[in-house]
């Protein structure tokens with residue numbers, strides 16, 4: 001699948017602060033479309049249908065997958081998440097760049113399909129810091145936190161070796177500025 005604008009893929013371990021960084025960076029960048037993914041996970045408090053995700057049942061997700069409406073999809077922590085081709089088309093038809101927020105495997109899959117995609121990895125300052133952030137945010141049950149910290153070292157290794165840009169999120173303001181400048185095309 002081709003896209004006229006630039007394709008940015010942002011990934012990083014759960015708890016690295018991706019969501020906040022992306023939200024803040026997008027406020028500083030023009031002409032970029034945030035790709036809203038489809039997921040079978042239920043909404044968290046404060047999440048809005050069509051803004052944060054398209055929240056789907058398993059059957060609805062299956063239907064999209066069989067119709068070929070997904071550019072990629074992955075199972076992450078027992079739930080399915082997928083990029084809808086229609087989101088990429090929205091960006092293309094309005095001449096905008098697009099930002100996809102994906103897990104690490106999804107990011108590599110997108111690069112295989114869209115060779116010009118720029119992969120940005122959000123790196124936590126350390127594994128200890130990642131664990132403490134996950135505990136503080138209390139979005140996840142204890143077992144889920146372990147699941148997330150267990151896979152983080154492997155994800156960080158892939159980030160270091162295979163991504164185009166690595167942003168260490170030790171200072172939120174500086175990391176936001178770095179991400180914004182990457183999205184503006186100032187740093188690649």
Ligand code: 5GP
Nearest residue numbers: 037038073074076081082083101102103106
């Ligand atoms: P969360 O449930 O915390 O919102 O997301 C869990 C993980 O799924 C995060 O790493 C997020 O980046 C990833 N994710 C969200 N949407 C997609 C998608 O469309 N495709 C893939 N492969 N991963 C996604």
